[in-house]
Amino acid sequence: MTLVPPPFSLADVPHSPGCYLYKDSTGRIIYVGKAKDLRKRVSSYFQKRDHDPKTQKLVQTIADMEYIVTGTDEEAYLLEDSLIKRHHPKYNIDLRDAKSYAYIELTKEAFPRITIARKAKGAGQFFGPFVSGKERDYVLTVVKKTFRLRSCKSMPRNHRACLRFHIGNCTGPCAGHVTAEGYALQCSQAEAVLKGKTAELVSSLTAEMNRYAESMEFEAAMRCRDVITAVTHLASRQYVSRQKDYDEDVIHFIVSEGAVFLMVFHVYKGTLGGREEFIFEESDGFFEEFLVQFYSDHPAPREVIVPEAVDEGLALYLGSVAKRKVVVTVPKIGEKAKLLELAKKNIETVHFGDEIRVEELRKALHLADAPRVIECFDISHLSGTDTVASMVQFRNGRPDKKNYRRFRIKTVDGIDDFSSMAEVVRRRYSRLVSEEKELPDLILIDGGKGQLSSAKRVLDELEVDVPVISLAKSEEEVFVSGVPFPLPFGKKTRANMYLQEIRDEAHRFAVTYNRLLRKKRVCG
DSSP states (O other): OOOOOOSSOGGGSOSSOEEEEEEOTTSOEEEEEEESSHHHHHHHHHHOSOOOHHHHHHHHHOOEEEEEEOSSHHHHHHHHHHHHHHHOOTTSOOOTTSOOOOEEEEOOSSSOBEEEESSSOSSSEEEOOOSOHHHHHHHHHHHHHHTTOBOOSSOOTTOOOOHHHHTTSOOOGGGTOSOHHHHHHHHHHHHHHHTTOOHHHHHHHHHHHHHHHHTTOHHHHHHHHHHHHHHHHHHTSOOOOOOOSSOEEEEEEEEETTEEEEEEEEEETTEEEEEEEEEEEOOTTHHHHHHHHHHHHSOOOSEEEOSSOOOHHHHHHHHHHHTSOOEEEOOSSSHHHHHHHHHHHHHHHHHHHHHHHHHHHHHHHTOSSOOOEEEEEEEEEETTEEEEEEEEEEETTEEOGGGOEEEEOOSOOSSOHHHHHHHHHHHHHHHHHHTTOOOOSEEEEESSHHHHHHHHHHHHHHTOOOOEEEEETTTTEEEETTOSSOOSOOTTSHHHHHHHHHHHHHHHHHHHHHHHHHHHHHHO
């Protein structure tokens, strides 16, 4: 298969979880996919050579692409499911007969049991949907074990406690080892966790643990401690389990340099289903004016979630247009506030992603000025032969390919990355200094402390006063000259991921040149 260049800029696609929507030349959505890293996943369609026939045809049909950033991988699963069911894309598997995501159910019984339900129907309480069987089973296991709830389908007639009671995973209601009130408390605590309302539960459990410890009831205190640990861990995992019987719109905006960047998220019965973007000039009262115009052409849902208060009469107007009550909500905490943040995150990613990551890098490195121009070096060879170096330049958060450079190492024999790095840094910046050309704001070296020291020594000799750092591949650790330990920001931060992207591009460019030289040498 011949590699097909994408009909859009991959530099516009972020390294974030989310969904991508491929469109044909008519603008029709022909494929919906999910990804932990949108840039890597979308790039793979146009870089692989071994696609199956169906995917080959899809790639040849793609004319445009849209993406929606989500907060977590789990949100991407739910969004993909919603988009596929809404648009029925040609190249997706037909899911009309597929089962929906499963729920966790607390049954309505004197002593409720916790179990899995395929549909949220019946008298019990349902939590979900969960995006995968693995995720659902994990939550079920932890909640069942933590709060010691029964899972047997029927209470044994002989009232003999089962093995789960004897190993401490159930309080044994079947054998009368717990009162109805005590078991109801277990269920209410489990319910709070499944709904995500963990802060008050952790607070009360902490107070209870302290009381047990003061009275020297250490076994009970340890039990509270274990529950707190499990609850806290579950609270850190987001499941997007919003069940609604009505639709919502979530609207957020950012104003920058006299322009308004606004996004509308459409949430269908609790699941994010799509978005619309708008850009217009800032003016007094622009937000309320937008709402009036937008909902004069679009049916208003039952609830509109917005970031700031609007005139009370606006909700009445929307209700009169929709011919039913419309509520305009300004949430401060909870699920709706998270949806607002998700809308804002998409605006930032789509329109300000490059600026944000440059600023995040400045903060992480404690630089006085934003590193708008970054140059990165990488060494590539095969067992010490055909040693080459690459230099890539990123400007304002994006690759500036016209300023890429590649070098054949001339003064080093065999494997010596330190000397090779010193040579290429000297060649690059001695020329810039002699020609009095612009220097970068930051220099990035691919490697650890050894490569960094080699580069810094050359820069000092040339009296080039530019910050220089290195990025070590093993743990993506960032080093600066003179500091023996890595800088304290993680590899999943926006700043570090930006450095990884630059380093990976330098590595790709170097490897490509090394292969070219080897091919010329072998083929003559």
